[in-house]
Amino acid sequence: MTARVCIVGAGPVGVVAAIACAGKGMQVALFEAEREIDRSPRAATTHPSTLEMLAELGLLEEFQSLGLVARYFQFWDGVTKTLVAEFDHQVLRDETPYPFVVQTEQHKLSELGLRRLAAMPNVELRLGMSVTDVVQDSRGARVTTEGAERHVFDYVIGCDGGRSTVRKCLDVEFEGYTWPERFLVLTSLFDFQAALGCCPRSYISDPEEWTNLFKVMGDDLMGRWRAVFPARENETDDEAFSRGSVLRRLRKLHKDHPMELVAHRNIYRVHQRVAKSFRKGRV
Incomplete structure (x- = not known):
C-alpha cells in the first residue's frame, strides 16, 4: 500500500x-x-552537506544558477581596512564533491x-x-x-x-533560549567588493561595532549585499532604521555609500532552540 x-x-x-x-x-x-x-x-548560505542532499534530489544545478558560489570567506580589520585571514573551502575537496557554499x-x-x-x-x-x-x-x-x-x-x-x-x-518541548541581542540587516545595491576588495563572504571586526557582509544575487540576478550589524542596547526599530543611523553604519564601511542604494532594512533575533524530540508516533 x-x-x-x-x-x-x-x-x-x-x-x-x-x-x-x-x-x-x-x-x-x-x-x-x-x-x-x-x-x-532570511539566512541565505547553503553549506556543502545540504548541497549534497539537493544534488541527490536533482535540485542543485538550478538552485546554484539562482545564487552565487562562494569558495572563500575572509576576516577583515575594520579599523585599518586590512585583510586578516582568508579561508578556502577547497580544503574540503576530499570530503565533499561541493567544497564551497552557495548564497541563494x-x-x-x-x-x-x-x-x-x-x-x-x-x-x-x-x-x-x-x-x-x-x-x-x-x-x-x-x-x-x-x-x-x-x-x-x-x-x-x-x-x-x-x-x-x-x-x-x-x-513537544522546544528547548533553548533567545539571545538578548538583536541584529540589524541592511540590504544594499552598493558594490562592496569593488569598493573594499573584500570577497562575497566577509566578516569585519571593530572594537565598537562589527559587520558581516554577504553578497546574494537578488531576483534580478544583478547582485546585492546584506550588511549585518549588532543593534545597540535599547535601540528602537525606528532609530535603527532612521536615515542617520543607516548612513552612519554603512559609511563606516565606505564613506561614499549613498542612501538611495539601500534596498531593505530588517531587525531580527537569534533563537537557539531545538525540539526535544524529532519523532512522536507517526509524526
Whole structure:
C-alpha cells in the first residue's frame, strides 16, 4: 500500500521533504498557511552537506544558477581596512564533491521546489491552507485544516517553523533560549567588493561595532549585499532604521555609500532552540 504523507509548511525544509517523499513514490499533500512564499530576507548560505542532499534530489544545478558560489570567506580589520585571514573551502575537496557554499535566498529554493512538485502526479499542493490540529493513533494521523476540514494520512512531517502548530499539538518541548541581542540587516545595491576588495563572504571586526557582509544575487540576478550589524542596547526599530543611523553604519564601511542604494532594512533575533524530540508516533 502506498504511504500517504502530509507535509506542513512550504519553506525550504518542507518542499525538500515533499520532493524526497514523492520521489520515493509516496502520496504527498503539502499544506502551507500562506498563499505566496515569504520573500523577506532570511539566512541565505547553503553549506556543502545540504548541497549534497539537493544534488541527490536533482535540485542543485538550478538552485546554484539562482545564487552565487562562494569558495572563500575572509576576516577583515575594520579599523585599518586590512585583510586578516582568508579561508578556502577547497580544503574540503576530499570530503565533499561541493567544497564551497552557495548564497541563494531561501524563497528561491521554496519556489523552485514548488515548481517541481506541481509537475509530480503524486503530489497535492494546498497553499493558503492553515493546519489547526494534528492528532494520531496506531492507524494514522488526522490533520485538521482551517474551516474544520479533516484529512487522514499515514504520516505527518512538521516543517512549519519556530512557532510550529504541529509541534504544539504534540506537546513537544522546544528547548533553548533567545539571545538578548538583536541584529540589524541592511540590504544594499552598493558594490562592496569593488569598493573594499573584500570577497562575497566577509566578516569585519571593530572594537565598537562589527559587520558581516554577504553578497546574494537578488531576483534580478544583478547582485546585492546584506550588511549585518549588532543593534545597540535599547535601540528602537525606528532609530535603527532612521536615515542617520543607516548612513552612519554603512559609511563606516565606505564613506561614499549613498542612501538611495539601500534596498531593505530588517531587525531580527537569534533563537537557539531545538525540539526535544524529532519523532512522536507517526509524526
